[in-house]
Amino acid sequence: MRWSGRQFEFQFPRPALVLGILNVTPDSFSDGGLYLDPGRAVERAHRLVAEGADLIDVGGESTRPGAAPVDEREELARVVPVVERLCRELKVPVSIDTRKPAVAERCLDLGVAVVNDIGANREDPAMWRIVARHRAGYVAMHMQGDPRTMQVSPEYGEVVDEVAGFLGGRLRKIEESGVTLDQVVLDPGIGFGKSLEHNLALLAHIHRYRRLGRPVLLGVSRKSFLGRVLGTVEGERLPGALACSVWAASQGVELFRTHDVAPTVQALRTLEAVSASSRPAS
Ligand code: HH2
Numbered sequence: 687m688r689w690s691g692r693q694f695e696f697q698f699p700r701p702a703l704v705l706g707i708l709n710v711t712p713d714s715f716s717d718g719g720l721y722l723d724p725g726r727a728v729e730r731a732h733r734l735v736a737e738g739a740d741l742i743d744v745g746g747e748s749t750r751p752g753a754a755p756v757d758e759r760e761e762l763a764r765v766v767p768v769v770e771r772l773c774r775e776l777k778v779p780v781s782i783d784t785r786k787p788a789v790a791e792r793c794l795d796l797g798v799a800v801v802n803d804i805g806a807n808r809e810d811p812a813m814w815r816i817v818a819r820h821r822a823g824y825v826a827m828h829m830q831g832d833p834r835t836m837q838v839s840p841e842y843g844e845v846v847d848e849v850a851g852f853l854g855g856r857l858r859k860i861e862e863s864g865v866t867l868d869q870v871v872l873d874p875g876i877g878f879g880k881s882l883e884h885n886l887a888l889l890a891h892i893h894r895y896r897r898l899g900r901p902v903l904l905g906v907s908r909k910s911f912l913g914r915v916l917g918t919v920e921g922e923r924l925p926g927a928l929a930c931s932v933w934a935a936s937q938g939v940e941l942f943r944t945h946d947v948a949p950t951v952q953a954l955r956t957l958e959a960v961s962a963s964s965r966p967a968s
Contacts (some may be wrong), residue, residue, distance in 0.1 A: 689901050689940075691823030691869050692799045694779045696740075698901055702935050702954045705743045705781060705802075705943040706734030707907065710764045715750035716908040716945055724767040731772050738951035741800065742776060743943060744769055744793075745783035749804055749878075751837035761789050766796070773797030779823070787812040794820040802943075804829055804878065806856055811863045818864030825871045825903055826856045830879025840879040846891040849874045854898055871941060873903040877911060885911045889930055893937040903941035906930045907950075928953045936961070 687698045696703060709717050710727050721727035731742045746764035747756040756764075765782065772780045773796050782793040785805030790813060794801070800823035803813060807829050817824045828849045830840050842848045853872045860870060872895055874888045895902045906912065912926035924946055931942050932953050944950045 687899075687901060688868050689823060689871055692779075692821055694799050694823065696901075698940055700940075701958055702939070703740040703941045704738060704947055704951055704954070705741045705903070705941060706731070706737070706739030706947045707743055707745070707943060707945045708734070708768070709745045709748070710768050711746060711748045711756075713750075713753065714745070714748040715910075718748060721768075722764070724771065727768045728771045728775065731768075731776060734947045735776060735778055737948040739778060739947045741779045741781050742772060743781040743783050743800075743802055744772065744798075745802075746789070747784065749785075749833040751833060751877075753833045755834075758786055758788055761786060762792060765789065765793065769793050769796050769798060781823070781825070785813075787816050790822075791816045791820075794822055799823055800825065803827065804875065807852070811859070814860050814863035814865050817860075817869065822869065823871070824860070824865060824869050825873055826853065826860060827873040827903075827905075828852050828875040828878065833878075836879035840881055840884060842884060845880070845884045845887050846894055849888060850894055850898065853895060857898065857900065867900060871901045871903050872898055873905065876904065876906050877909045880911075882911050882914045885909075886915075889934065892934050892939055896938050901940040902934075902938075903943060904931065904934045904939050905943040907944040907946060924949060932957050 689696045708731050710721050712719050721730050746761040779799035781800035781802045782798045783802040784790050790801045801817050802825040804827045806826040876885050906927050908923045912923040935957050
């Protein structure tokens with residue numbers, strides 16, 4: 687299987703890919719306010735690449751539960767100065783985490799290679815046409831509702847099948863808009879309109895999404911459900927995130943979006959070393 691867009695191409699099977707998160711927002715749930723200054727943001731991106739990030743995912747709008755939407759001008763003002771420099775300076779592809787077609791288009795003009803779209807549940811094909819025109823990589827993520835209200839009382843008949851049905855349906859719509867399937871990665875959207883039980887069920891059955899025929903991306907980094915598993919809302923969430931990532935990688939998941947690049951890369955490389963030397967039991 688191949689994932690390609692613009693200037694990049696990844697062929698699977700291969701070691702799992704790690705997307706380093708760079709939020710240039712005042713209010714992201716974990717790194718909000720840390721990288722609003724473009725110089726600090728660029729420095730952080732270089733550091734994440736040195737730690738082993740295969741792509742850098744830049745976001746200018748927090749989509750944490752309850753977050754208010756950011757208008758287009760503000761989002762552009764946050765991301766453009768950073769994206770401009772990263773596209774010139776980094777050797778790895780840059781991804782833009784946005785729901786807005788105009789933000790995606792401006793960033794693609796600056797050299798971004800991937801659009802990471804948490805708003806793939808919209809009914810307007812404008813974003814997909816832009817992705818098609820630029821032949822960009824595209825991440826289609828599942829979300830129930832929108833960030834403002836998505837965690838109020840998420841409900842599903844059967845969450846694993848419903849999310850799979852949604853992602854399968856999106857693949858058809860995306861293709862109709864002129865995007866080739868080689869450009870697309872699928873993401874079940876951990877924490878986006880999901881209770882703790884929903885998140886755990888999606889993780890337990892994560893291999894289900896690989897049957898859709900596209901690489902799968904997982905984003906669990908520092909998310910609150912990790913604290914709830916342990917009965918604490920606050921606190922260190924890295925061990926839980928690493929456990930989920932190693933589990934998902936063992937089930938064949940190909941891409942991981944994380945704030946904690948170095949430990950994630952180390953955990954994945956260790957799993958891959960063990961898998962490579964495993965033999966069928968005699
Ligand atoms: N999670 C977040 C943002 N973008 N994109 C994908 N594809 N998958 C995810 O799970 C995902 C995502 C939320 O995390 P973060 O960017 O750290 O926080 P915030 O939205 O508050 O900026």
